[in-house]
Amino acid sequence: MTVPAAPARDTADPRGWGAMMAAAQRGEVAPYRRLLSELRPWLLRYFARRLPPSSVEDAVQDTLVAIHTKRHTWQPDRPFGPWLAGIARYKWIDRLRAASRHAADELPETLSTPDHEAAVTSATALRGLMATLKPAQAEVIRLVKLDGLSIEDAAARTGQSPALVKVNIHRGLARLARLIESDSDAD
């Protein structure tokens, strides 16, 4: 493979992904298939650490499609890792955003059913970041998103009105998405 020996900051291409992507950009099918099947488990691990299990697979597929449609935006003389991480991170934030948009209004109908995915989507990612939120926001997010309480129960337990619970969940999640976005080294 004719990839320049990366004179840039990253010394090597340890997994050979850069070389495979360079070949894919030239239209070579075999290296591309190999690259995608190696990226899949990497992405599975990436999202498993950041999203609840139910939305990991969707996020992986979204990201694979994005990698495919945007493959021309990788520059062969640059390391592949940061490019990949940038796209994965974008897709992750995308999911968190979507979750925070739907969180407050869709929740009451999906209370204790096993299918409240969107609501829990951010749960995994939330834990470490909760500390940065206002206590009122963190508390209702913890109660409703992580413990699965209804809005009403959370309201009763915290003394906040149901409307305020919703607002606090929405603002808290939106703030988390912003925090993650402005954090310059999430992986």
Next chain:
Amino acid sequence: MPTDLAPPDPLIDALVADLGAVTPRRWTHEAALLAGLIMVEAILFLSLSALRDDMPRAMASMAFWWKAGSFGLIALVAAAAMLVSLDPATTNARRLSGLWRAMGLIAPAALALGWLIDAGASGGTALLARLEWREGLDCLATVGLLSLPPVLALALFMRHGAPTQPERTAAAAGLAAAGFGAFVFAFHCPHDDPLYVAVWYGVAVLAVTGLARIILPRLVRW
């Protein structure tokens, strides 16, 4: 790597089947296209509506260079930030955050400099009269018009690229386009009064930036 053992995956099959050769995106390429576009626009606009009559005198005045220079600089920095931000690998890199910061600093600095130039000039006339709102609105509209070609070009680049912070990229695209528009317009518009420039050019730049910030992200979702 256990790739040979991996179970067949319909998505990967589909993506592989869709593979075609692509040319890696180069931001230097896009920058050159943009520069060409601005030159064509300047030549067209200035041949249609003429350079300002007092060009030689203006060339000697600080206010004129402040005006053209500020908007030219705003446009260059914003365009650089915008183009660099289209690469997922660099959207969070340090050099980009430097460009964002520069973008935020230049505008206030330009205004402050304008105020200094203003303070040195004879400030006899009433503020409202100096605004000359009839011509001001004209300026506003023309700057908006002149920023259309660059904003369209930047929108295409944005679509082609992979912006991971679409709102920021869109705002930078709007700011760059408006900056180029104001820069080109500066060679036609006879007003060098910093107050006039700050108000009318400023409103035009803010409007274009705001619109781009709202509209572009919707066009380039990926």
